[in-house]
Amino acid sequence: MKLELRDLHVSVEGKNVLNGISLVINPGEVHALMGPNGGGKSTLSAVIAGHPRYKVEQGDILVDGKSIIQMPAYERARLGVFLSFQHPVELQGVSLSKLLLMLAKLRNPSLSIVEFKRCLLKNLQNIGVDESFVNRETNVGFSGGEKKRAEVLQLLTLQPSLAVLDELDSGLDVDTLRVLASSVNDLRGSNFSALVITHYPRLLEYIKPDFVHVLAEGKIVASGSMKLAREVETNGYQKLVSI
Numbered sequence: 001m002k003l004e005l006r007d008l009h010v011s012v013e014g015k016n017v018l019n020g021i022s023l024v025i026n027p028g029e030v031h032a033l034m035g036p037n038g039g040g041k042s043t044l045s046a047v048i049a050g051h052p053r054y055k056v057e058q059g060d061i062l063v064d065g066k067s068i069i070q071m072p073a074y075e076r077a078r079l080g081v082f083l084s085f086q087h088p089v090e091l092q093g094v095s096l097s098k099l100l101l102m103l104a105k106l107r108n109p110s111l112s113i114v115e116f117k118r119c120l121l122k123n124l125q126n127i128g129v130d131e132s133f134v135n136r137e138t139n140v141g142f143s144g145g146e147k148k149r150a151e152v153l154q155l156l157t158l159q160p161s162l163a164v165l166d167e168l169d170s171g172l173d174v175d176t177l178r179v180l181a182s183s184v185n186d187l188r189g190s191n192f193s194a195l196v197i198t199h200y201p202r203l204l205e206y207i208k209p210d211f212v213h214v215l216a217e218g219k220i221v222a223s224g225s226m227k228l229a230r231e232v233e234t235n236g237y238q239k240l241v242s243i
């Protein structure tokens with residue numbers, strides 16, 4: 001899937017948060033997005049996913065050349081756009097297995113239960129949890145790391161064409177980080193592209209993005225390679241933001 005953001009201006013609660021974002025993610029590419037707190041990264045992820053709270057004042061979002069700006073979130077999901085939340089929400093009364101089955105059916109309506117279970121067991125093994133994990137209510141009482149595991153299970157189940165991963169690494173221990181990064185890497189290929197939002201180069205050392213961008217004050221202030229992520233780690237954002 002090719003994603004194009006064209007001069008996006010977005011407001012929320014009457015406040016301008018994104019002030020002209022342009023970005024092209026080609027099929028097969030992984031882009032990383034870094035930037036100071038409050039710069040607009042999660043807002044951008046919500047806007048791509050189609051969250052109705054965020055108002056697009058100007059600009060366009062195109063998927064494979066077609067505008068999706070009028071498309072509701074569920075249609076974008078059906079198209080293959082996936083968002084992993086920075087703060088996953090609790091779904092009281094909905095077991096994770098039920099949610100995953102629903103997502104799997106969304107992806108492939110003719111999927112049999114046997115095939116679903118086979119894939120689920122493989123995915124559980126990949127991320128290092130047993131079956132009892134998916135019998136729990138989604139994210140209810142989950143630790144920070146368990147919530148991120150649940151996000152990755154959804155990602156593996158949906159096999160989206162475009163994944164926006166908002167701080168998948170926040171709060172993860174080093175071993176879990178490696179396991180989840182490896183699951184993301186397993187999806188890489190010409191039919192998968194991703195926008196990986198993170199504060200730390202450690203995740204990027206595993207995922208190895210093709211491009212790294214810095215978003216600050218609602219604008220992309222720098223773009224480059226992994227070198228940029230390492231520079232940010234060493235020097236912070238001050239130099240980039242004051243340009």
Ligand SMILES: Nc1ncnc2c1ncn2[C@@H]1O[C@H](COP(=O)(O)OP(=O)(O)OP(=O)(O)O)[C@@H](O)[C@H]1O
Nearest residue numbers: 012013017035036037038039040041042043044053
């Ligand atoms: N629903 C909302 N209501 C009010 N303000 C919002 C809302 N969503 C975002 N904002 C504001 O927009 C700005 C950007 O927030 P956003 O969450 O996109 O930043 P971020 O770059 O993801 O930060 P962080 O690195 O801390 O996650 C902030 O000032 C935030 O308070």
Ligand SMILES: [Mg+2]
Nearest residue numbers: 041042043086
């Ligand atoms: Mg954020």
